[in-house]
Amino acid sequence: GQQLNQSPQSMFIQEGEDVSMNCTSSSIFNTWLWYKQDPGEGPVLLIALYKAGELTSNGRLTAQFGITRKDSFLNISASIPSDVGIYFCAGLLLGGATNKLIFGTGTLLAVQP
Amino acid sequence: EPEVTQTPSHQVTQMGQEVILRCVPISNHLYFYWYRQILGQKVEFLVSFYNNEISEKSEIFDDQFSVERPDGSNFTLKIRSTKLEDSAMYFCASRFDTEAFFGQGTRLTVV
Numbered sequence: 001g002q003q004l005n006q007s008p009q010s011m012f013i014q015e016g017e018d019v020s021m022n023c024t025s026s027s028i029f030n031t032w033l034w035y036k037q038d039p040g041e042g043p044v045l046l047i048a049l050y051k052a053g054e055l056t057s058n059g060r061l062t063a064q065f066g067i068t069r070k071d072s073f074l075n076i077s078a079s080i081p082s083d084v085g086i087y088f089c090a091g092l093l094l095g096g097a098t099n100k101l102i103f104g105t106g107t108l109l110a111v112q113p
Numbered sequence: 114e115p116e117v118t119q120t121p122s123h124q125v126t127q128m129g130q131e132v133i134l135r136c137v138p139i140s141n142h143l144y145f146y147w148y149r150q151i152l153g154q155k156v157e158f159l160v161s162f163y164n165n166e167i168s169e170k171s172e173i174f175d176d177q178f179s180v181e182r183p184d185g186s187n188f189t190l191k192i193r194s195t196k197l198e199d200s201a202m203y204f205c206a207s208r209f210d211t212e213a214f215f216g217q218g219t220r221l222t223v224v
């Protein structure tokens with residue numbers, strides 16, 4: 001089945017640093033979504049990307065839909081302590097009876113004040 | 114702001130018992146999902162549901178699992194005979210178009 005690999009697996013950074021993480025797949029997706037999950041909570045949608053090459057921002061977050069439609073990256077600028085959590089990419093595959101939303105392996109972000 | 118709600122937040126059950134996890138998706142959404150997350154691990158797709166039937170299911174979603182949309186608002190996941198390895202967080206999600214929104218999850222503990 002489809003696999004989404006995220007890297008890095010974890011990051012430990014100082015407050016104020018910029019962060020970059022990416023997600024790669026062996027399959028093409030129609031839409032890429034980025035989520036953040038806090039401990040014990042459900043994933044919260046951060047950014048949605050709809051077409052190849054698209055670059056979208058949400059505050060300090062910027063994400064891009066790769067040209068090949070098989071990858072995406074997320075940047076966080078000027079990190080703050082509340083950015084701590086697990087970040088997941090998710091790929092949505094649509095077509096015919098297909099209606100699948102697949103999650104990446106996750107990137108754990110720790111921010112030291 | 115509309116949200117996906119899940120009940121209960123925590124369920125403890127004995128091995129072999131049946132459990133039903135409940136979800137109320139966002140009201141105008143058409144596509145529904147269940148996911149499982151074992152502690153510290155990734156979010157695993159279980160099943161997708163559209164137009165009152167299963168669209169796709171993963172290899173995890175075996176005969177022990179079933180989903181139902183019994184009325185216009187609820188979307189349930191039933192596990193017929195729970196096993197210890199079913200202990201996990203279970204998340205429901207719904208979407209209208211391309212953006213999927215998740216509930217807060219039900220923590221299932223099988224003892």
